[in-house]
């Protein structure tokens with residue numbers, strides 16, 4: 001007897017669906033336990049990093065590049081950032097714990113229902129009800145976070161000389177972010193819910209297609225409509241830097257369409273560079289702060305690294321990884337979509353899980369709470385992959401003969417960003433998407449050449465319709 005993989009998977013899903021919908025499973029208690037364990041783990045990881053700030057000297061790879069004064073400034077800044085992260089972690093835990101413990105999810109659902117009725121709409125308007133609920137829920141968690149955001153910008157960053165933002169700009173940024181949630185987030189959520197409602201049990205492929213379309217459209221919409229709300233992008237003026245970047249792009253066959261400078265200095269003196277765009281038409285964006293702090297050759301070396309990401313199709317690979325993660329998440333969600341035990345654990349009427357029109361949004365939010373502990377695992381795996389990509393992009397720049405300039409650019413970035421040169425290994429694995437600077441410098445030194453680059457057009461043929469932005 002033979003089974004097709006689809007039939008096998010459907011069988012497993014049916015079996016797990018039955019097992020997971022057990023009235024004796026209290027999902028609320030389970031989520032509370034997960035939250036405790038996850039927070040304890042994150043506190044442990046952060047605390048492991050603190051002794052690194054007591055070390056008296058930089059690591060050997062940096063000892064000639066980091067003046068004592070800069071080193072101690074970096075240690076103090078990093079210590080302040082870690083203390084802030086610890087306090088914020090505890091605050092977020094208490095807020096999340098409070099919401100779950102007090103039954104806020106179902107109370108706010110009822111409140112959103114009253115708002116709906118106040119608008120003259122009945123309970124059959126389940127998607128509108130869900131959008132109101134998500135708005136209230138988002139505000140309930142976002143508003144208490146505002147003082148933290150204020151403190152981060154105007155106290156922490158200000159104290160160490162990074163803040164360039166003003167109160168007016170901060171308020172405007174916050175309001176624009178909320179407006180984007182209303183203009184983009186809510187319609188996408190409505191589409192998401194409508195597709196599940198329409199497709200029933202076979203919603204996974206349709207939802208994947210919908211979300212991928214949204215992701216790809218945002219690639220086009222973001223630089224044209226969203227980014228200008230926050231920053232100004234100007235073409236990089238004619239001159240040595242522009243000619244050298246254009247020369248590098250044409251040498252590699254990189255389809256450079258526009259070369260911009262972004263006014264990152266408007267908010268902060270941290271610096272960076274990245275590229276984005278469709279496979280046949282790409283744009284490079286360089287922070288004005290990077291140009292100000294580096295030589296022309298150093299900026300070109302940084303772009304050599306960025307183009308390494310393009311050459312090895314890293315953004316496409318990351319997009320594929322996120323699609324696989326999404327596929328897995330949605331498949332597991334299909335197990336929980338009609339789970340009465342999940343609804344009743346959080347104080348909802350269990351019949352909501354099975355009677356039409358079903359408020360799928362409730363199930364999805366509660367499911368996210370149950371799934372949250374897997375985020376830590378995903379973070380570890382994803383960071384392992386992005387770190388591998390960073391080494392590869394560094395090697396690419398080394399092969400282009402830019403080792404010396406890339407090393408000095410990275411050291412300067414490190415110095416101007418006041419990053420701490422010491423890291424605990426577990427902290428680094430959990431929090432760093434990039435290898436640490438000493439690791440990168442050592443790897444560049446150890447690099448002895450490899451397969452020669454295939455340049456001019458044949459390089460890094462990308463087949464995806466679009467690529468995500470990738471930072472340095």
Ligand SMILES: [Zn+2]
Nearest residue numbers: 390393471472
């Ligand atoms: Zn990179």
